[in-house]
Amino acid sequence: MANMSLKKNPMPAQAPDERNKNFYEVTFGYTAETAMDEARRCLHCKTKPCMGGCPVHIRIPDFIAKVAEGDFEGAYRIIQESSSLPAVCGRVCPQETQCEQKCVRGVKGEPVAIGRLERFVADWHNANSCDLPVKAEPNGHKVAVVGSGPAGLTCAGDLAKRGYAVTVFEALHLAGGVLVYGIPEFRLPKAIVQKEVDNLVALGVKIETNMVIGRVLSVDELMQEYGFEAVFIGSGAGLPRFMNIPGENLKSVYSANEFLTRVNLMKAYKEDSRTPVLRAKRVCVVGGGNVAMDAARCAKRLGAEEVYIVYRRSRAELPARAEEVEHAEEEGIVFKFLTNPVAILEGENGMAAGMTCVEMELGEPDASGRRRPVVKEGSEFTIGCDAVIMALGTSPNPLIKNTTEGLQTQKWGGIVADEAGQTSREGVFAGGDAVTGAATVILAMGAGKSAAEAIDRYIRGKEENK
Amino acid sequence: MYKIVKKRELNPTVTLMEVEAPFIARKAEPGQFIILRVDEEGERIPLTIADFDRDKGTVTIIFQIVGGTTERLNHLPEGGFIHDFVGPLGEPSHTEGLKKVAVVGGGVGCAIAYPVAKKLHAQGAEVHSVVGFRSRALVILEEEFKGVSDLFKMMTDDGSYGEKGLVTDALKALIQAGNSYDEVIAIGPVVMMKFVSLLTKQYGIKTVVSMNPIMIDGTGMCGCCRLTVAGQTKFACVDGPDFDGHEVDYDEILKRASTYKEFEGKEREKACNLFKKADGLQNG
Secondary structure (H helix, E strand, O other): OOOOOOOOOOOOEOOHHHHOOOOOOOEOOOOHHHHHHHHOOOOOOOOOHHHHOOOOOOOHHHHHHHHHHOOHHHHHHHHHHHOOOHHHHHHHOOHHHOHHHHOHHHOOOOOOOHHHHHHHHHHHHHHHOOOOOOOOOOOOOEEEEEOOOHHHHHHHHHHHHOOOEEEEEOOOOOOOOHHHHOOOOOOOOHHHHHHHHHHHHHOOOEEEOOOOEOOOEOHHHHHHOOOOOEEEEOOOOOEEOOOOOOOOOOOOEEEHHHHHHHHHHOOOOOOOOOOOOOOOOEEEEEOOOHHHHHHHHHHHHOOOOEEEEEOOOOHHHOOOOHHHHHHHHHOOOEEEOOEEEEEEEEOHHHOEEEEEEEEEEEEEEOOOOOEEEEEOOOOOEEEEOOEEEEOOOEEOOOHHHHHOOOOOEOOOOOEOOOOOOEOOOOOEEEOOHHHHOOOOHHHHHHHHHHHHHHHHHHHHHHHHOO | OEEEEEEEEEEOOEEEEEEEOHHHHHHOOOOOEEEEEOOOOOOOEEEEEEEEEOOOOEEEEEEEOOOHHHHHHHHOOOOOEEOEEEEEEOOOOOOOOOOEEEEEEEHHHHHHHHHHHHHHHHOOOEEEEEEEEOOHHHOOOHHHHHHOOOEEEEEEOOOOOOEEOOHHHHHHHHHHOOOOOOEEEEEOOHHHHHHHHHHHHHHOOOEEEEOOOOOOOOOOOOOOOEEEEOOEEEEOOOOOOEEEOOOEOHHHHHHHHOOOHHHHHHHHHHHHHHHHHHHHHHHO
C-alpha cells in the first residue's frame, strides 16, 4: 500500500544552535523504519521521470522498491551499478533540481526524498555489509586518471570494474579532491570519502598522491614513457576569482578555496591543528553558491558572532542547494541580497575593518537567463567586519593546458571536450570542472562515467583494429 | 615517504637536507620550489629547491628554522623520512640569453640564489655574486658561490666578515664602477629585494625577485600566495615565484607575510618544548 502523505519524512538533525558550534555532521539520516516508510511514497510510475533527472541515471524506482521491501543491500547493488559514490551523492547532490524535481509526487505535495533514501542505503551498506568489492579480471590495459575528485574517482572506479589497470594521480597529499579540501566535515564527513576511496583501492585502483601532472610528469610522458593508453583529466576547478576591488589583498581576506582548505583539508578547526586560520568575529562571505554557504557556516563554527552572505542577486537566483541555504539561515547566517561589494576597508595591522557595498536592482535577463543586477545610484553603505571570504568561483588551472601540446581549451581556459569526454588529443579525455568550470559533484561524476565508457570504447576499438 | 639521504647544519639556524625524490629531481630547474609536510599532522610549507641531482634522484633543500614546522623538520635525522614532498612547483627562473648578471643573495635566500648563479655560470654568463649576512656566524654557501662567480662580494651587517654594509652598497659600487648588467637577480628578505629594486630602478636595470609568500596547496588552487604585480593580482605558485622587481607591491607582501606571526611563534615554542621533553626522557 503506497504511503500517500504529501510530505517527505523529515530527516533528524542537530539543533541549529548546537550544530553551529561544532563540525559534526548536521543531519543524522533516516532510520530503517523511516526509510521504508518514505520508500512507500514512490508510485512506481511507468515513465520513471526521476531517472531522467539523474546525471548518472540511477535506476531510482528499482532501488526504492528494494528499500520498501527492506532489502537494503539489494538497493545498494542497484545504485552501485550507476554510481561509484552513493554515500557522497546522497549528501551533496542538488536533488531539488534533478531527480526530485521530476518526481510525480512533487506535483501535489513534496517529491519522494530520493536523496535521503540514497544516503540511507549507502550508509546502511557501509555500516552493515562486509562484502568486499570484487576485482575484475585484468584486461591488460593501462589508463591514467589525473585528479582524485568526483570525476576522477568515478572514471577510475568504472574502468577498474571493466578490468583496466588504473592509476590515479593526485596533486595533494590526500585523495578526494573537492570532497576533502572543499566540502566541510559537517556536510560530508571525511570518513565517508575515505571509505569510497578505500573501495576503489580494493577494486585495484592505484592512487599516487603528491603528483602534480603538468609539472612532475606531463600527459605526453604518461602515455609515451609510462605506457598509459589513455588519460582522463579531471583536474577540477582552478584559481579562485577575485573582484579586483581595493583591499582585496588585506590579511584577513580569504578566497573560499583557501579558507575551506585550511579548515577542511588541514583541519584548522581543531584546537591542536598546525595549520592556522583566523577566527574572526564578524565575517562577510561574498557569493551565493554552495561554496559560499560552506564558508559562511565554517566561519560561524569557528566562533564568528555575525556572518553575512553578500550576494548581488536576489534569493530566487541563489545557486546554492536549497537545503544548504535553509541550514545556513537556521544557523544564524544573515543574507544580504542585492548587495555588491565595492571596496574592503583597511583597519589595524593590515586587517579588514569593513566592506563598502552598493545596493543592486534586477534588470533585464543576461546571457545566463538570470536578471542582471544593476547598481542603485547613491546606495553606498558599509558593513563592519574583520574578515572577508570571496566565494566567486574559479578559473581553470593552467598547468595541464600549458604542458599538453595540441590540447584545445576555451578562451576562459576550460578544456574542450565533447559529451563523451573526448578532447582534441587522441587518447586524452577530460571531464568535470576542468571542462565545465565550477559545477556540482554529480555533474563531475556523470562526466567521469561517460569518459570511462568512451575510454573503454576507444581502447577496445584500437584492439580490434590491430 | 621521502628519505633524507644527507643532513648538514650550515649554521646554527640553517640546515641543508638532500632528499630522495627521483621524479622531482628529473624535472627540477633553478627557481622552482617544493611543498612538504613533515608528518601526517603537518602543515604544508613551500621551500625553494637549492640543488638537484638527476642521476642520484635527489633534491636539496636549505631552510631556516623559524616556526614549528621547520623546527620539526630540523629534528628529522639523516636516514629519516619526510611524509610528503611534492614538486617541482612554480615556473623556473628565466636565464636564456643573459650574458652578464648580478646575483644578489641575502641570508638564507642565498640558498635559492645559488642554483640560479650556478645555471648562469654553466651557460657561460659572467656572474657577479653579492651575498649578505647579518654576521660571520650566519654565512652559508660561500665556497659554492665562489665556484660559479666571476666576481664575489661578501657583505655583513656588522663587518665581522667581508665588507661591512648592505648588499645594496656593494651592488651600487659595482654599477658605478661601470659594470653593465643584463639583469639583476635578487633573492632574500622582502625588504632587501625591495631596496635592491629601488636601486636598480634608478639605473634602469631589469631586476627579477623571487617571492616566497605563505602557501597551502602550491598548485594553483587556494589563492593564498597572491600578490600585486603592476597593479594586477598574481599567484606566486603558478605565475611565479619570480617577478619583475620593479613592479611588485612589497609593502603588501610584508603585511600578508605577518598574518600568522603570533601563531607561528607559539607553534615553534610548542615544537621546542616537545623535543626538550623527549630529550629529557631519553637522557633521564
